[in-house]
Amino acid sequence: MSMIFGVPVEIRQNENRVGALPFVVEELVKRGHQVYVESKAGVSSGYSDEEYEQAGALIVPSAEKLYAQxxxxxxxxxxxxxxxDLIRPEHTLFGFFNFLNNLDIARTLVGRGCT
Incomplete structure (x- = not known):
């Protein structure tokens, strides 16, 4: 089953990491998946949009477009x-969410219906 993965810009203060590096994108694409990367998502980690494109990602201009796809x-x-408001019930989210220390986020995401 082919899936569409999205890698948004991390907007929390002092967060310089990115949800997927170009080599991860390349592996996902090799396995038949599509990957959308928000423009400049990897810049703080030292990766350009061009590196993501070379790995097979499609660069999208905004988080809204990324979450929609x-x-x-x-x-x-x-x-x-x-x-x-960008999170849909059919979304699956991967990340380090630390729900035990922030129950409000857990409640919000459960309320949005995502996994």
Whole structure:
């Protein structure tokens, strides 16, 4: 089953990591998946949009477009409140969310119906 993965820009303060590096994107694409990367998602980690394109990703201009297309969202940090409205019930989110220390995020994501 082919899936569409999305890698948004991490918007939490002092977060310089990215949800997937270009070599991960390349592996996902080799396995028949599509990967959308928000423009400049990897810049803080030292990866350009061009490197993601060379790995097979499609660069999208905004988080809104990325979340609208993707089935699986690859993040480092939990979603920020400005991202909550972008999350759909059919989304699967991967990241380090630390729900035990932030039950509000857990409740919000459960309320949105995502996995």
């Amino acid at each position: 993707a089935d699986v969202i690859l993040k480092v940090q939990s979603p920020n409140p400005v991202e909550y």
